[in-house]
Amino acid sequence: MILKNLRISNFRNISEERVEFQEGLNLIWGENGQGKTNLLEAIYLLSGRPSFRGAQDNDLKKEDENGYYIAGVFEEFPKENYQVEVGYENGRGKKIKQQGKEIRKKIDLLLKVPLTLFFPGDLKIIQGEPSARRRFLDNIFLQVSSQHRRVFVNYYRALMQRNSLLKRIREGKAASGDLSPWNRELIKWGRELTVLREKLLRFMEEQLKSFYPEMRGEQAKIKVEYLPSILDEANLEKLFEEEKRRGYTLLGPQVEDFEIYLNNRTVRINASLGEQKLLSLCLRWGEALFLREQTGPPILLMDDALSSLDSKRKSLLLKESSRFSQVFITHTDNLNHHFSASYQITGGRVV
Numbered sequence: 001m002i003l004k005n006l007r008i009s010n011f012r013n014i015s016e017e018r019v020e021f022q023e024g025l026n027l028i029w030g031e032n033g034q035g036k037t038n039l040l041e042a043i044y045l046l047s048g049r050p051s052f053r054g055a056q057d058n059d060l061k062k063e064d065e066n067g068y069y070i071a072g073v074f075e076e077f078p079k080e081n082y083q084v085e086v087g088y089e090n091g092r093g094k095k096i097k098q099q100g101k102e103i104r105k106k107i108d109l110l111l112k113v114p115l116t117l118f119f120p121g122d123l124k125i126i127q128g129e130p131s132a133r134r135r136f137l138d139n140i141f142l143q144v145s146s147q148h149r150r151v152f153v154n155y156y157r158a159l160m161q162r163n164s165l166l167k168r169i170r171e172g173k174a175a176s177g178d179l180s181p182w183n184r185e186l187i188k189w190g191r192e193l194t195v196l197r198e199k200l201l202r203f204m205e206e207q208l209k210s211f212y213p214e215m216r217g218e219q220a221k222i223k224v225e226y227l228p229s230i231l232d233e234a235n236l237e238k239l240f241e242e243e244k245r246r247g248y249t250l251l252g253p254q255v256e257d258f259e260i261y262l263n264n265r266t267v268r269i270n271a272s273l274g275e276q277k278l279l280s281l282c283l284r285w286g287e288a289l290f291l292r293e294q295t296g297p298p299i300l301l302m303d304d305a306l307s308s309l310d311s312k313r314k315s316l317l318l319k320e321s322s323r324f325s326q327v328f329i330t331h332t333d334n335l336n337h338h339f340s341a342s343y344q345i346t347g348g349r350v351v
Contacts (some may be wrong), residue, residue: 012038013348024340048109114298130257155189207286
């Protein structure tokens with residue numbers, strides 16, 4: 001899949017722009033603050049996701065404008081085009097359309113438009129709370145297949161129902177026996193989700209063992225350890241009184257985590273900032289390879305991914321990235337490399 005063209009109106013600092021893109025490596029370059037990341041963000045929104053910068057839709061529209069509009073034409077192989085539109089208007093909210101028809105479930109686009117985003121915030125996967133690492137894994141599953149998505153959705157539906165029931169039991173509005181069917185659902189889907197995460201992390205570990213030493217230029221011992229939370233009837237019964245008191249479930253995939261070890265040291269605590277940055281990039285690379293294996297090559301969005309790399313590592317990453325159908329790379333300079341196309345951004349305009 002590739003994005004053939006993009007139309008943007010009143011988005012961030014971009015007033016009106018239409019850009020034709022190419023297969024292979026597309027370089028978007030210009031000084032800081034000119035709109036390079038805004039262009040990538042617009043592409044990202046076409047997959048049905050919210051802003052990767054955490055912005056609300058009202059903050060995405062150009063200043064003093066009533067809303068924004070983004071449209072992209074994608075080409076699936078073999079040679080089948082379809083259009084995705086994302087529009088927001090004050091007072092009316094956000095609408096997403098595919099082939100002119102409004103999409104009610106934004107999550108459906110995740111299967112239709114697979115993307116892998118590399119951006120500076122990826123450092124949170126290494127340094128951040130366990131929720132950032134769980135989110136990293138689960139966001140991959142949502143792009144893989146409806147079966148993976150079903151496990152994820154069913155588990156969190158059971159979790160919400162059980163948490164709601166725990167609050168009612170605490171308030172004396174329900175009996176403890178009412179938990180039994182939701183315990184069974186929680187255990188069933190929780191175990192399946194844990195298995196999916198464990199398989200994904202084994203894949204990630206193999207990619208890190210291969211790609212990190214290559215990028216680093218030296219041998220390294222890497223281990224990825226999954227830290228599961230065992231869901232079974234005995235443990236749920238043991239924690240029932242505490243869960244009732246708190247009003248939420250204390251076991252299961254929603255509290256799980258994983259740890260990365262580099263040369264027998266915990267990366268989150270002991271690795272240098274440079275090592276953490278490179279490992280977070282390698283994790284995203286693993287995501288891209290996993291999606292390529294499961295669904296076909298995703299579109300790669302690389303926001304400032306090259307800035308901390310020396311020339312040798314830049315060349316290596318660009319070489320490996322060229323194996324994907326389409327890649328968008330932002331940089332402050334017009335790099336000396338063979339790109340399929342190069343776009344300079346100045347003041348929100350492609351010049």
